Amino acid sequence: MSxxxxxxxxxxxxxxxxSGFLPLCVFLMFHLVANAVIMISPGYYYxxxxxxxxxxxxxxxxxxxxxxxxxxxxxMGLYIVLTGRNNPRRYPYFxxxxxxxxxxxxxxxxAFLIYHVLTIKYGSDHSAATMILSxxxxxxxxxxxxxxxxxxICVSFHVCNGLWGFAINWGILVGMRAQKVFGYxxxxxxxxxxxxxxxxxxxxxxxxxxxxxxxxxxxxxxx
Amino acid sequence: xxxxxxxxxxxxGPNSPSYWEEFALPYKENLNVIxxxxxxxxxxxxxKGEKVTPVVYESNCLEEVCGxxxxxxxxxxxxxxxxxxxxxxxxxxxxxxxxxxxxRDLLVDRSALFKALTKVKAWVDIDGIYDMGxxxxxxEANQAIRYDFSRCMTCGCCAxxxxxxxxxxxxIGPAAVGQALLFNLHPTGSQLRGDRYEALMAPGGLxxxxxxxxxxxxxxxxxxxxxxxxxxxxxxxxxxxxxxxVK
Numbered sequence: 001m002s003x004x005x006x007x008x009x010x011x012x013x014x015x016x017x018x019s020g021f022l023p024l025c026v027f028l029m030f031h032l033v034a035n036a037v038i039m040i041s042p043g044y045y046y047x048x049x050x051x052x053x054x055x056x057x058x059x060x061x062x063x064x065x066x067x068x069x070x071x072x073x074x075x076m077g078l079y080i081v082l083t084g085r086n087n088p089r090r091y092p093y094f095x096x097x098x099x100x101x102x103x104x105x106x107x108x109x110x111a112f113l114i115y116h117v118l119t120i121k122y123g124s125d126h127s128a129a130t131m132i133l134s135x136x137x138x139x140x141x142x143x144x145x146x147x148x149x150x151x152x153i154c155v156s157f158h159v160c161n162g163l164w165g166f167a168i169n170w171g172i173l174v175g176m177r178a179q180k181v182f183g184y185x186x187x188x189x190x191x192x193x194x195x196x197x198x199x200x201x202x203x204x205x206x207x208x209x210x211x212x213x214x215x216x217x218x219x220x221x222x223x
Numbered sequence: 224x225x226x227x228x229x230x231x232x233x234x235x236g237p238n239s240p241s242y243w244e245e246f247a248l249p250y251k252e253n254l255n256v257i258x259x260x261x262x263x264x265x266x267x268x269x270x271k272g273e274k275v276t277p278v279v280y281e282s283n284c285l286e287e288v289c290g291x292x293x294x295x296x297x298x299x300x301x302x303x304x305x306x307x308x309x310x311x312x313x314x315x316x317x318x319x320x321x322x323x324x325x326x327r328d329l330l331v332d333r334s335a336l337f338k339a340l341t342k343v344k345a346w347v348d349i350d351g352i353y354d355m356g357x358x359x360x361x362x363e364a365n366q367a368i369r370y371d372f373s374r375c376m377t378c379g380c381c382a383x384x385x386x387x388x389x390x391x392x393x394x395i396g397p398a399a400v401g402q403a404l405l406f407n408l409h410p411t412g413s414q415l416r417g418d419r420y421e422a423l424m425a426p427g428g429l430x431x432x433x434x435x436x437x438x439x440x441x442x443x444x445x446x447x448x449x450x451x452x453x454x455x456x457x458x459x460x461x462x463x464x465x466x467x468x469v470k
Contacts, residue, residue, distance in 0.1 A: 005425035007463075013430040014463070084386045084433065090298050091384050091437045099386060099435035165434050171457020176439070176450050 016076035017169045019069035020162050027066055028159060032196060038203045042132070042211045046218075049128035070113070077106050095183075102161050105154035112151035129219040132204070136212065139205040152197045160190035225250050228270070228314035229259055231278055233328045241325075245270040245314070256296060256303035256317065257282050260329075279328040287443060290378025293320055294329050300383035300441055320383045322390055336377045339399035343422045347412040358411040365408060372405035372451065374444040381438035381448060393427030397438035400429055401451040407458075420462040429455055 034052070038045040055061070081103045088096045123134050138144040164186045167173040173182055207215075229246040247270045248262050260280050267277040282292035285304045292303040295318040297311055308315070323331040349355070375398055382388040382396040403419045406412035423429040432452050439449040 005421075007424055009426045010424040010428060010430060010463070014460070017430075080433065083389070083392060083431075085389050086386050087384065087437070091440065093437065093440055095434070095436040096386070099433055102433075168434055168453050169430070169456055169460070171453070171460050174450060174453045174457055176447055179449065179453065 012072075012076055014169075016073055016080070017166055019073045021166045023065045024069055024073060025159055025163065025166075028155070032193075032200065035200045035204075036196070038200065042207060042215075046128050046132065046215070049131065053126070053128070074106075074110050074113075077103075078110065081107060098161050101157060102165070105158040105161075108151060108154045109158055112147065112154070115147070116151070125222075127219060127222065129215045132207070133212070133215050133219060135204045136207050139201060145205075148201060149198070152201065153194060156190050156194040156197060160186040160193065163189070227254070227259065227308060229263075230314050230316045231328070232316070232318040233278065234319070234325050235276075236327060237325060244275065252309070254308040256294075256306040256308065256311075256315070257285060257292060259308065259315070260303065279326075279330045281330050288376055290376035293333075293378040293380055293383070294318065295320060295383065300380040302378065302380075302443055305443065320379055322383050322385075322388055323379065324390070331379075333377070333379050336379055336382065336396065336398060339395035340377070340402055342395055342425075343399050343403040343406075343419050344415050345399065345402035345406055347406060347409055348415060349411065361410050369405055369408050371446055372401050372408075375401055375405075375446055376444065378443065380441045380443055384437040384441040385432075386435050386437070387431050387433050392431075394431040395423075395427055395429075397432070397448045397452060400432075400455050401446055401448050404451045404455055416458075417462070420459050423455060423459050424463060429459055432456075 034048070035045075037048045052058075084103065086100045086103070088100050119138065120131055120134060123130060139148065164173070164179075164183055167182060168179065173179045227248045227250050229248060231244050231246065232241055233244050234241040246259075246263055246268075248259055257280075260278055260282075264277040267275050269275050280292065280294070280303070282304060283289040284291070287302050287305040290302065293300060294303055295316075296303065296306045297316055300320060303317075317329060319325050319329045320331050320333075323333050323335060325331050349358075377398055379398075381398050385394075385397060388394050388396045400423065403423060407416045407419060429452070434449075434452075436449050438452075439447065442448055
C-alpha cells in the first residue's frame with residue numbers, strides 16, 4: 001500500500017455506527033419490553049424489577065452493554081453533528097430532512113438521557129418502588145411529561161432512521177430500490193415503536209391510588 | 224415580460240467581501256444563463272445604470288458535459304449552460320459554489336475535486352516497465368454498469384449539495400467514490416482496488432457520508448451515486464474486517 005494514513009477515525013466511525021445497533025438498539029428493545037411488563041400488572045412489574053436487580057454482575061453488564069457504547073455513540077455523534085452543514089431548506093428532500101432530524105433527535109436524546117438516568121436510575125435509593133413512584137410523578141408533571149413525549153418521539157425516530165443508515169453503512173442495503181423500500185419499512189417501524197412507548201408511558205401515568213399507596217408503603221419500608 | 228432580472232452574488236477577489244448586484248437584461252426567447260452572462264460581458268451595466276466590471280464565470284462545452292459552468296442558480300447547484308431562462312422563476316439568482324474557494328464572482332477553484340480523484344486513484348494502470356499486451360475482456364453487463372459512472376464530469380454539484388462536504392473539511396465527496404467504483408469495476412483498473420479501499424478508509428474517506436442522499440438528487444448526469452456509496456461501504460467494510468485477520 002502506498003499511503004499509510006491513520007485508520008482511527010474510520011474505526012471510530014464504524015464503532016459509532018455499530019454501537020448504535022448493537023448493543024444500543026437491542027438494549028432499547030429490551031428496555032421497552034421490560035417496561036411493558038407493567039401492562040400485565042403493577043405488582044408483577046414490581047417483582048420483575050426486583051428480580052432484575054439480583055442478576056449477578058449487573059453493574060459490569062450495564063457498563064459494557066449500555067454506558068460505554070452510549071458514551072462512544074453520543075460523543076462521536078456530537079462530533080458528526082458539529083462537522084456537518086445542514087441544508088434542507090435549499091434541498092428539501094425527505095432524506096435530507098431525515099438526515100437533519102437524525103442529528104436533532106440525537107442531541108435531544110443526549111440531553112434527555114442525562115435527565116432520565118440521573119432522576120430515575122440514580123434518583124435517590126435504588127428501590128423499585130421509588131423508581132415507579134418517581135416515573136409516575138414525572139409523567140403527572142406537565143413539563144416533564146412533555147419532555148418525555150418529545151424524547152420518545154426522538155428515540156423512536158432516531159432508532160428507526162438509524163437502522164436504515166446502519167443497513168447502508170454495513171453494506172446490507174445497496175441498491176436504490178432496496179434503500180427506498182426499507183425506508184418505508186422504517187417509517188412503519190417508527191409509528192409502531194412510538195405507539196408502543198406511549199402505551200407504556202400511559203400505564204405508568206395511570207397507576208391507581210391503591211397501587212400508589214402500596215408502593216409508598218414499600219418505599220418507606222425500604223424495599 | 225420584456226426584461227430579465229438577474230441577481231448575482233459577486234466577490235472581487237478570494238478574500239474580498241461578497242455583495243449582491245442586480246442586472247436588468249432585455250428578454251429574448253430561448254436564452255440560457257450563460258447567454259445572460261455573455262450579454263453582461265458585452266455591456267457591463269447594472270440595473271442602476273452604473274458601469275461595472277464584467278461578471279467573471281467559467282464555461283466551456285455549453286452542452287452539460289464538461290461541468291465547468293456549475294453554479295448555484297435559484298438556490299440549486301447546476302450548470303448554467305443547461306439552465307434555460309424560460310424555465311426559471313425571476314429574479315434569477317446566481318451564486319458561486321460555496322463549498323470551494325472563490326476566485327472571483329462566479330469562478331471557483333474546484334481543484335479539491337481533482338485531488339480527491341488522485342486520492343482514490345481514479346485511473347487504469349496500463350503497462351509497467353514493459354508492454355503487457357491486451358487487458359482482460361469485459362462483459363457487456365459490467366460495461367453497462369460502468370457506463371452510468373463514466374458520465375461523471377466532476378462538476379461539483381454533488382459536493383455542493385452534500386451536508387457532509389465542507390469548504391475546510393477533508394471529505395472527498397460523492398463523485399470520487401463513484402469514480403473509485405467505476406475503476407474497481409474495470410477489469411484492469413481493479414488491480415488497484417486495495418489501494419482504493421485504503422484511500423476510502425483514510426481520514427476524509429467514505430464514512431464521512433451521512434446518507435442525506437442529496438448527491439443523487441442534484442447530479443445533473445443522474446449517476447446512481449447513492450448505490451455507489453452503499454456498494455463501496457459494503458466493500459470497504461468487508462475489506463477492513465478481512466484486513467484484521469489477513470494482515
